[in-house]
Amino acid sequence: xxxxxxxxxxxxxxxxxxxxxxxxxxxxxxxxxxxxAMACGCREMVPVETVVEALxxxxxxxxxxxxxxxxxxxxxxFHLGNSPLEYTREKVGGKVVVLTTTNGTRAIRRAAVGSGxxxxxxxxxxxxxxxxxxxxxxxxxxxxxGTRGEFSLEDxxxxxxxxxxxxxxSGGNTVLxxxxxxxxxxxxGEFYAHNPLQALYDSLHGQKLAxxxxxxxxxxxxxxxxxDLVPAYQRDTIIVKS
Amino acid sequence: xxxxxxxxxxxxxxxxxxxxxxxxxxxxxxxxxxxxAMACGCREMVPVETVVEALxxxxxxxxxxxxxxxxxxxxxxFHLGNSPLEYTREKVGGKVVVLTTTNGTRAIRRAAVGSGxxxxxxxxxxxxxxxxxxxxxxxxxxxxxGTRGEFSLEDxxxxxxxxxxxxxxSGGNTVLxxxxxxxxxxxxGEFYAHNPLQALYDSLHGQKLAxxxxxxxxxxxxxxxxxDLVPAYQRDTIIVKS
Numbered sequence: 158x159x160x161x162x163x164x165x166x167x168x169x170x171x172x173x174x175x176x177x178x179x180x181x182x183x184x185x186x187x188x189x190x191x192x193x194a195m196a197c198g199c200r201e202m203v204p205v206e207t208v209v210e211a212l213x214x215x216x217x218x219x220x221x222x223x224x225x226x227x228x229x230x231x232x233x234x235f236h237l238g239n240s241p242l243e244y245t246r247e248k249v250g251g252k253v254v255v256l257t258t259t260n261g262t263r264a265i266r267r268a269a270v271g272s273g274x275x276x277x278x279x280x281x282x283x284x285x286x287x288x289x290x291x292x293x294x295x296x297x298x299x300x301x302x303g304t305r306g307e308f309s310l311e312d313x314x315x316x317x318x319x320x321x322x323x324x325x326x327s328g329g330n331t332v333l334x335x336x337x338x339x340x341x342x343x344x345x346g347e348f349y350a351h352n353p354l355q356a357l358y359d360s361l362h363g364q365k366l367a368x369x370x371x372x373x374x375x376x377x378x379x380x381x382x383x384x385d386l387v388p389a390y391q392r393d394t395i396i397v398k399s
Numbered sequence: 400x401x402x403x404x405x406x407x408x409x410x411x412x413x414x415x416x417x418x419x420x421x422x423x424x425x426x427x428x429x430x431x432x433x434x435x436a437m438a439c440g441c442r443e444m445v446p447v448e449t450v451v452e453a454l455x456x457x458x459x460x461x462x463x464x465x466x467x468x469x470x471x472x473x474x475x476x477f478h479l480g481n482s483p484l485e486y487t488r489e490k491v492g493g494k495v496v497v498l499t500t501t502n503g504t505r506a507i508r509r510a511a512v513g514s515g516x517x518x519x520x521x522x523x524x525x526x527x528x529x530x531x532x533x534x535x536x537x538x539x540x541x542x543x544x545g546t547r548g549e550f551s552l553e554d555x556x557x558x559x560x561x562x563x564x565x566x567x568x569s570g571g572n573t574v575l576x577x578x579x580x581x582x583x584x585x586x587x588g589e590f591y592a593h594n595p596l597q598a599l600y601d602s603l604h605g606q607k608l609a610x611x612x613x614x615x616x617x618x619x620x621x622x623x624x625x626x627d628l629v630p631a632y633q634r635d636t637i638i639v640k641s
Contacts, residue, residue: 164550308406310579337552340601345583348590359582 159296160323161335162316162342165303166264174271178293180278180286180319181268181390182312183302185362186239187261189279189378190224193241195397196281196384198250202395204262208232211257222249225257229369232257240374260302265390268300275300277388277395280315280353280381287322289387289399296335297323299342310345310360317346318353318381354379401538402565403577404558404584407545408506416513420535422520422528422561423510423632424554425544427604428481429503431521431620432466435483437639438523438626440492444637446504450474453499464491467499471611474499482616502544507632510542517542519630519637522557522595522623529564531629531641538577539565541584552587552602555580559588560595560623596621 163169182188191202203221205211211223212234225232226239237243239258256262268275278286278299290297299319301312320343324332334340349356357363357375366375389398405411424430433444445463447453453465454476467474468481479485481500498504510517520528520541532539541561543554562585566574576582591598599605599617608617631640 304579307578308580308583310582313579313583336549337546337555337602337604338550340552340603341550341555341583341587344590344601345586348586359586360579361582362579 158327158331159333159335160320160339162299162301162313162339164301164308164313164338165306166260166267166300167306169267169271169300171271174268174298177272177296177298178290179268179272179275179298179300180290181265181275181300182278182315183258183261183264184279184315184378185311185357185366186241186374186378187256187258187302188277189281190239190241190244191256191277191388191395192279192281192384192386194244194249194254195388196386197244197246199244199254200251201253203253203255203393204265204390204395205255205257206263206266208257211255214255218253221253221255224254227259229366240371241377242374260304264300264302269390273391275390276398277390278315278319280318280379282384282386283315283318284322284382285385285387285399287319287326291323291326304362309362311357311363313342314345314349314353314356317342317344318350321346321350353381400569400573401575401577402562402581404541404543404555404581406543406550406555406580407548408502408509408542409548411509411513411542413513416510416540419514419538419540420532421510421514421517421540421542422532423507423517423542424520424557425500425503425506426521426557426620427553427599427608428483428616428620429498429500429544430519431523432481432483432486433498433519433630433637434521434523434626434628436486436491436496437630438628439486439488441486441496442493443495445495445497445635446507446632446637447497447499448505448508450499453497456497460495463495463497466496469501471608482613483619484616502546506542506544511632515633517632518640519632520557520561522560522621524626524628525557525561526564526624527627527629527641529561529568533565533568546604551604553599553605555584556587556591556595556598559584559586560592563588563592595623
């Protein structure tokens with residue numbers, strides 16, 4: 158099985174994803190928040206790209222909760238920000254959440270254009286998402302959201318940690334990196350495997366979040382294999398796949 | 400001092416290099432060959448982008464030697480290929496070599512458009528090039544040649560090894576990565592520091608060269624700090640700077 162990595166949502170080309178299993182990563186914080194919300198019983202999440210799109214959805218369906226961020230901050234009129242710590246069972250259990258974030262929701266939606274279904278990955282569910290991806294029997298492509306249109310360390314390291322899980326689950330013989338960037342991600346995963354939190358502090362976006370007093374979010378997002386669940390995006394919505 | 404990394408020659412923007420010290424890297428094999436040739440007494444190297452440009456240069460100056468490759472192979476009519484092992488004191492001592500390679504010579508010339516002077520880096524002269532770059536007192540940008548227009552592992556790791564030398568030489572307090580890609584390079588340098596040859600075998604271009612029977616070239620290019628010399632490109636030519 159071939160594995161590859163696309164470093165930013167802007168670099169997705171539809172044809173490169175055809176017939177492949179896409180894993181979307183924006184671990185600081187969109188995909189970590191999605192995994193956490195789903196683990197806390199959230200029924201469904203609808204990723205949208207703009208604040209206007211989110212507000213118009215809530216007009217049609219007043220029962221939904223609005224979540225997301227711009228510049229890492231709560232959006233006026235929204236119920237929740239983009240911190241996974243806010244997505245508790247009390248707040249999101251049984252609910253539908255419409256989510257808009259700067260990079261993550263865009264990456265998820267763009268990944269789906271080529272691949273049909275997108276698995277939502279993070280450090281929190283690395284092993285589960287690897288197992289699910291392996292079960293599809295298809296080649297795997299990691300879609301990193303990137304930071305301001307550039308390569309992001311934290312998402313690349315998360316891809317590497319999932320690659321290590323793929324390697325272990327498959328017996329180690331069949332995982333072939335399709336590019337030097339995929340090899341680099343794998344090696345970075347090995348480098349940070351014993352301390353994923355360090356990768357978050359090494360990243361520019363992580364340093365920004367820490368400077369904003371969001372270190373607790375980073376600690377939350379760095380916990381390896383906390384959740385044995387895989388959210389998947391298909392037909393405009395995210396539900397728990399396995 | 401800020402350090403950054405541009406993963407392929409195509410991504411060089413003139414304004415990003417202004418006022419910075421550029422270090423060009425195409426360690427398999429162009430920049431390793433340049434460093435080796437200069438260490439063997441080559442007087443001057445002239446990097447050109449096309450075979451036609453090389454052939455027209457030799458018509459004007461019949462005393463020069465032609466070196467280079469296309470598809471990693473010797474170019475018909477050329478004296479030398481792109482293997483550093485060919486660039487011995489007997490063949491290049493005191494001579495002028497015109498060099499054209501698929502990616503490396505282009506990266507060197509494009510880097511010079513913005514920065515004026517380009518230091519030629521490799522694993523072979525990592526410490527020397529770090530010392531020279533530090534002496535300029537300017538921010539440093541690593542220009543990787545890339546493989547077929549994509550991120551290349553071997554050049555990124557070489558940048559990381561030079562970053563480690565910068566860190567050690569500067570006392571460790573003043574080297575600030577300006578992007579996540581620069582951090583990733585540094586961490587990859589640390590990962591492979593005890594076995595740079597492994598990085599070459601992990602890279603797709605290295606695997607191609609090994610498949611062509613060029614493993615001896617890879618072993619040559621992976622030797623850390625063999626040469627205490629820094630070639631530099633300025634005004635269309637490469638000479639030893641220090």
